[in-house]
Amino acid sequence: MKIGAHVSISGSLDFSIDxxxxxxxxxxxxFTRNPRSWAPKELWDEGITKFKKKLEKTNIDPIFSHxxxxxxxxxxxxxxxxxxxxxxxxxLIRCEKLNIPYIVTHLxxxxxxxxxxxxxxxxxxxxxxxxxxxxxxxxxxxxxxxxKNKIGENIEEICQIIEQATFYENIGLCFDTCHAxxxxxxxxxxxxxxxxVSTIDDLIGIEKLLCIxxxxxxxxxxxxxxxxxxxxxxxxxxxxxxxxMKYKEIRKIPFICETPxxxxxxxxxxxxxxxxx
Numbered sequence: 510m511k512i513g514a515h516v517s518i519s520g521s522l523d524f525s526i527d528x529x530x531x532x533x534x535x536x537x538x539x540f541t542r543n544p545r546s547w548a549p550k551e552l553w554d555e556g557i558t559k560f561k562k563k564l565e566k567t568n569i570d571p572i573f574s575h576x577x578x579x580x581x582x583x584x585x586x587x588x589x590x591x592x593x594x595x596x597x598x599x600x601l602i603r604c605e606k607l608n609i610p611y612i613v614t615h616l617x618x619x620x621x622x623x624x625x626x627x628x629x630x631x632x633x634x635x636x637x638x639x640x641x642x643x644x645x646x647x648x649x650x651x652x653x654x655x656x657k658n659k660i661g662e663n664i665e666e667i668c669q670i671i672e673q674a675t676f677y678e679n680i681g682l683c684f685d686t687c688h689a690x691x692x693x694x695x696x697x698x699x700x701x702x703x704x705x706v707s708t709i710d711d712l713i714g715i716e717k718l719l720c721i722x723x724x725x726x727x728x729x730x731x732x733x734x735x736x737x738x739x740x741x742x743x744x745x746x747x748x749x750x751x752x753x754m755k756y757k758e759i760r761k762i763p764f765i766c767e768t769p770x771x772x773x774x775x776x777x778x779x780x781x782x783x784x785x786x
Contacts, residue, residue: 573613652685654687
């Protein structure tokens with residue numbers, strides 16, 4: 510299994526690799542830019558070269574980029590929607606330069622519009638993003654925590670978006686355990702995970718599931734609240750992660766922890782805890 514965490518790029522992009530090595534990552538995730546700003550910091554040739562050369566000296570693979578929180582591919586506001594598309598296009602170019610194969614994105618909210626509108630809006634967004642793109646990076650659509658007006662709280666919705674996408678080969682799925690639990694998937698029950706795996710495989714193929722965001726949940730089942738807890742110490746508990754790892758299809762997928770760093774545990778300890786499971 511490949512297990513890692515989201516790591517900081519503070520100081521320099523290539524420092525993320527040092528941090529990933531320090532905590533024992535087989536894989537890791539970063540923001541390539543400020544996650545709360547529309548304006549990206551330019552990538553310089555020297556920084557790109559340092560990142561790629563340092564990464565080549567490790568066995569860490571693959572690397573994931575997470576798109577900034579501002580992106581809303583379902584937005585009914587044309588200005589926000591177009592800015593989101595432009596940011597995604599910029600991130601594709603950045604990731605191609607850095608040899609990062611996967612970009613994880615939240616789907617956003619269509620506000621008071623229907624789910625049908627949201628699905629069509631996201632599909633249109635993805636078609637626009639990939640229409641003129643030359644490269645191999647893949648966008649992974651992440652399931653949401655089931656908050657009001659959010660799209661993607663159930664697996665079927667995301668599979669529907671992927672299935673009807675024009676650029677099908679450029680789109681995959683990222684499954685977040687905390688989000689799934691918050692939206693009503695009880696991962697403590699093996700039959701629920703069996704249903705999740707079967708649904709994905711039947712609708713788009715399990716090979717489209719390319720990343721697991723591995724997070725326990727502070728809040729209880731179905732509360733729609735996205736607050737991550739240390740692995741095994743939240744409401745999902747160790748049993749939920751044991752259940753996930755019973756599936757050989759899932760054990761082949763990189764696990765990325767987005768867990769807290771505090772006096773209870775740090776990233777390295779959560780990674781080691783997952784390996785123990």
